[in-house]
Amino acid sequence: MTLSNWFHLRKLENKDAKRILECIHDPEVTQYLEGDFDEISDETIEKYILTTQFQITTLTMAVVDERDEYLGQVMLKAIDDEALTAEFGIIMSRAAWGSGAALEAMKQIVRIAFNGIKLKKVYWMVNAENKRALKFYQKSGLFTEKKEYGALIRYELEKEL
Secondary structure, three states: EOOOOOEEEOOOOOOHHHHHHHOOOOOHHOOOOOHHHHHOHHHHEEEHHHHOOOOOOEEEEEEOOOOEEEEEEEEEEEEEEEOOOEEEEEEEEEOOOOOOHHHHHHHHHHHHHHOOOOOOOEEEEEOOOOOHHHHHHHHHHOOOOEEEEOOOEEEEEEEEO
């Protein structure tokens, strides 16, 4: 699945484990995410990578560069076959910030959601204090609706009919 000349999506592979750990152990990357990422080990990541291959309600894809090096990952979580919705998720290593990889990956996973899985809506939640993410989503223009829920902001993107 080509994103551009520099980035593409593929399934997570065991060779990504080291870079995934580096990414999730970076406090700047995970400061607005829920979870205790410091406790995650090599073994836990290897199990996670294997699990992503068999999940039914989640699609997880690695974002990689032209050398096939892991830059981050995008996900469609809580895929609902009846409501035809899914929650978008993304985590990118600091090395990929500002490269354009996140926007290209987001566009591609949304295409997969709408054209491949045939969903009607993709949504995601952002901590209102995460100024970097808010700026990214505003600049992307990839939303049709934005709602505020206290400390969280929900973005929605509906498939054009």
